[in-house]
Amino acid sequence: MSARALRRALVTGMGGQLSRELVATAPAGVEVRALGATELDITDRDAVLGAVRDIAPDIILNAAAYTAVDLAEKEADVADRVNHLAVGYLAEAATSCTGRLVHVSTDYVFDGLSPVAYEPHHPTAPASVYGRTKRDGEAAALRAADALVVRTAWVYAHHGRNFVATMLRLMHEREEVRVVADQVGTPTSATGLARALWSLAAAGAVGVHHWTDAGVASWYDFAVAIREEAAALGADKIGRARVTPIRTEDYPTPARRPAMSLLSKDATWAVIGPARHWREELRSVLARMEFPGRIADI
Numbered sequence: 001m002s003a004r005a006l007r008r009a010l011v012t013g014m015g016g017q018l019s020r021e022l023v024a025t026a027p028a029g030v031e032v033r034a035l036g037a038t039e040l041d042i043t044d045r046d047a048v049l050g051a052v053r054d055i056a057p058d059i060i061l062n063a064a065a066y067t068a069v070d071l072a073e074k075e076a077d078v079a080d081r082v083n084h085l086a087v088g089y090l091a092e093a094a095t096s097c098t099g100r101l102v103h104v105s106t107d108y109v110f111d112g113l114s115p116v117a118y119e120p121h122h123p124t125a126p127a128s129v130y131g132r133t134k135r136d137g138e139a140a141a142l143r144a145a146d147a148l149v150v151r152t153a154w155v156y157a158h159h160g161r162n163f164v165a166t167m168l169r170l171m172h173e174r175e176e177v178r179v180v181a182d183q184v185g186t187p188t189s190a191t192g193l194a195r196a197l198w199s200l201a202a203a204g205a206v207g208v209h210h211w212t213d214a215g216v217a218s219w220y221d222f223a224v225a226i227r228e229e230a231a232a233l234g235a236d237k238i239g240r241a242r243v244t245p246i247r248t249e250d251y252p253t254p255a256r257r258p259a260m261s262l263l264s265k266d267a268t269w270a271v272i273g274p275a276r277h278w279r280e281e282l283r284s285v286l287a288r289m290e291f292p293g294r295i296a297d298i
Helices: 018-022 045-055 076-097 131-143 164-171 190-203 219-232 237-238 266-271 276-288
Strands: 008-012 031-035 059-062 102-107 146-150 176-180 207-210 242-246
Touching: 008 176, 018 031, 018 190, 045 076, 059 076, 059 190, 076 102, 076 131, 076 146, 102 190, 102 266, 131 176, 146 190, 164 176, 164 219, 164 276, 176 207, 176 219, 190 266, 190 276, 207 266, 219 237, 219 276
Parallel strands: 008 031, 008 059, 059 102, 102 146, 146 207, 176 242
Antiparallel strands: none
16 A cells, blocks of 8 residues: 555544554644544444544544453443444444544454464454454454554553553552563553554555564563663662562453463564664653652653
């Protein structure tokens, strides 16, 4: 697909980590309308079609999602409406306005049992309700012409609720935090992901792509890095916290997590260039965060 100019964009899910970064990193000259759930209920087909008709975007970036992985096991219908059916409405709306849909998906569409990094064409096999609804959402998105689906994993930002913010809080409050060490993937900065989405859209990429930061880590490795980088920024109490590795079976959850969440990004990086290493991105994100022991200029 050839590169194309972007003039007007609709971003859904405003208020979330990714949507905020999509607005912050929008290319110069692109008019962005960012709508949260109170302004646009994406599970309401008529509302979606009406909003897209009024805004007439060249591109719709869907950053809205039901992400309560464990609660989805009980609220399957709700998760399906947001992660699957609503995506179909957005695809229909994109087609009606001759715009493009860019939809964000997840490593949870895979079972996590692969011995190698998942390629975009690897057969999906979700092991949770959340993963199934996101897999179905991908299929719905791809019904739109020139749609782009970008799978990612372990996303965090300097704002909002995420693993980094949780670890900083727990390390400040406790002498020890216990973190799963047998689930492997790659932490991904929402800022880097947002820039990648804009770049892929501008390059005219279509179909399924993967994007995370570079490198590999377990959740335990990620937690240790958070402690070390926070300590380097003056958070001495956090730096003294003990991070203890545990097994998945020691921390049971209603939804099964993928043990191996590595996504192959070779095809994506060939289009827009490689990501920075996840540790570099973590350092940049922490430099923008406020947390105990260190107050940043934001």
